[in-house]
Amino acid sequence: MDEVERTDGHEVGESAPKASRFASxxxxxxxxxxxxxxxxxxxxxxxxxxxxxxxxRDYRACAELxxxxxxxxxxxxxxxxxxxxxxxxSWMPMVEAAQSAGxxxxxxxxxxxxxxxxxxxxxxxxxxxxxxxxxAVRVYRSITGTSPLLCxxxxxxxxxxxxxxxxxxxxxxxxxxxxxxxxxxxxxAGVRAMREVDPACGFVWAEPLIHIAPRDRTRGERRRAENxxxxxFEAYDMLLGRVEPELGGSxxxxxxxxxxxxPHNQWYIxxxxxxxxxxxxxxxxxxxIEVAHRYGKPMFIAETGSEGSGGAAWLHYVxxxxxxxxxxxxxxxxxxxxxxxxxxxxxxxxxxxxxxxSVIQAxxxxxxxxxxxxxxxxxxxxxxxxxxx
Numbered sequence: 314m315d316e317v318e319r320t321d322g323h324e325v326g327e328s329a330p331k332a333s334r335f336a337s338x339x340x341x342x343x344x345x346x347x348x349x350x351x352x353x354x355x356x357x358x359x360x361x362x363x364x365x366x367x368x369x370r371d372y373r374a375c376a377e378l379x380x381x382x383x384x385x386x387x388x389x390x391x392x393x394x395x396x397x398x399x400x401x402x403s404w405m406p407m408v409e410a411a412q413s414a415g416x417x418x419x420x421x422x423x424x425x426x427x428x429x430x431x432x433x434x435x436x437x438x439x440x441x442x443x444x445x446x447x448x449a450v451r452v453y454r455s456i457t458g459t460s461p462l463l464c465x466x467x468x469x470x471x472x473x474x475x476x477x478x479x480x481x482x483x484x485x486x487x488x489x490x491x492x493x494x495x496x497x498x499x500x501x502a503g504v505r506a507m508r509e510v511d512p513a514c515g516f517v518w519a520e521p522l523i524h525i526a527p528r529d530r531t532r533g534e535r536r537r538a539e540n541x542x543x544x545x546f547e548a549y550d551m552l553l554g555r556v557e558p559e560l561g562g563s564x565x566x567x568x569x570x571x572x573x574x575x576p577h578n579q580w581y582i583x584x585x586x587x588x589x590x591x592x593x594x595x596x597x598x599x600x601x602i603e604v605a606h607r608y609g610k611p612m613f614i615a616e617t618g619s620e621g622s623g624g625a626a627w628l629h630y631v632x633x634x635x636x637x638x639x640x641x642x643x644x645x646x647x648x649x650x651x652x653x654x655x656x657x658x659x660x661x662x663x664x665x666x667x668x669x670x671s672v673i674q675a676x677x678x679x680x681x682x683x684x685x686x687x688x689x690x691x692x693x694x695x696x697x698x699x700x701x702x
Contacts, residue, residue, distance in 0.1 A: 333646040334515060336417035337381035338696055342616060342651030345386030347426030351482055359388060362656050363673045368407045372414035379693055384649055386421035393428045393445055401452050408456050419517060422446045424467040434485025439499045447506035450514060460513035466500045469548040470520050494560060497551045501561040515568050519615035520548055522572040522600055524579040526593040538582040570608050571615030576627060597634035605643040612644055616651035618667050625688040632692040
């Protein structure tokens with residue numbers, strides 16, 4: 314599956330699902346990556362976007378636009394200051410801000426970044442992650458008295474690809490597929506540990522949804538492209554115990570199938586991105602129907618968005634395709650705009666203008682990207698024509 318992993322709200326209407334675990338159909342996601350790049354530089358996108366300082370205002374701004382479900386994350390590298398020693402001061406204010414703003418947060422327990430004392434390629438990593446995840450649930454319950462909704466490990470497929478090709482620092486043995494299985498083991502151990510603390514925890518996931526096309530019509534090329542394309546399902550198949558059951562997977566590990574879909578998520582095998590409108594470009598609705606038939610579980614678009622002037626048009630396309638899939642009975646419960654704020658690019662700190670909100674301005678506020686906001690209102694009306702704002 315090496316080729317596949319390159320990829321890097323709830324008002325109910327006539328075409329929307331009748332019930333959902335989410336507070337809103339349209340959601341907002343805050344970029345919360347905190348990994349080290351291959352050059353050793355530690356990223357912290359929550360800090361880089363000033364979300365750590367403006368969480369309450371950010372959550373309220375989302376809620377005012379009808380985005381009452383939020384994706385956000387813990388920064389493990391700040392919390393576990395030494396093995397088994399936790400400082401929750403970077404997270405507790407965000408949990409309290411969410412309560413004050415009245416929003417529901419899906420918390421990413423592990424969004425790529427771990428403490429420097431944790432070797433992600435070691436067997437000890439699994440125990441360290443499970444212990445951290447369990448303690449996070451204890452802390453959350455102590456603050457809120459409620460059960461959390463969690464994404465245990467963000468994008469296992471992309472994470473594994475990034476390590477294997479050296480985009481992230483290499484860890485563990487240089488063996489194809491090893492790190493993906495290692496992450497799956499850790500994820501399952503974390504789910505078990507968190508459910509021991511609180512059996513009512515909810516677990517949703519976020520994995521890339523992709524399409525890979527052959528560069529020519531030869532039998533071998535088509536077979537290679539299809540094998541690479543099918544690799545996108547490996548992480549979910551392992552988590553669910555449908556393949557390699559020795560990893561510990563089972564159906565109860567996945568409460569909802571999250572799918573991340575961006576403009577660059579379709580490409581030729583070992584080749585360039587396939588542009589929308591090209592005959593090899595696959596309709597998102599078809600891809601969603603395939604996932605619905607494969608897993609038979611609730612689904613949501615866990616991440617989607619387009620950089621620059623294409624933001625509104627991309628949201629329009631995704632929403633049209635989601636409605637088409639829902640009409641064919643795909644159980645889709647939400648669409649998350651991700652990232653919801655502009656952010657500095659991972660590799661070069663470029664200004665990436667995405668989502669609904671700008672960086673923090675001189676007056677301490679974020680500017681609204683009006684074309685995307687207007688399209689969001691239009692789509693909210695289409696999904697729920699009888700709602701009141």
